[in-house]
Amino acid sequence: MVTKRTGRSADDPRTWEDVAAVWAMAHGIADLMGSGRLKYIAGLPDAAREEAVKRVLSRCLRDDD
Numbered sequence: 001m002v003t004k005r006t007g008r009s010a011d012d013p014r015t016w017e018d019v020a021a022v023w024a025m026a027h028g029i030a031d032l033m034g035s036g037r038l039k040y041i042a043g044l045p046d047a048a049r050e051e052a053v054k055r056v057l058s059r060c061l062r063d064d065d
Helices: 002-006 013-034 046-061
Strands: none
Touching: 002 013, 002 046, 013 046
């Protein structure tokens, strides 16, 4: 997902910073959903939930550097 979204190679140090950001956010989302604090996304049908999570994760991969 990261290299496809950013167009950077896996050898680029920024890629691994992006991977860490996505990983941290994905685990944060999972924690919030598991604890019932992200009911809006957790309550969506499977396909809609997957798309919502993708949209949230893509926000940490903006082209701002």
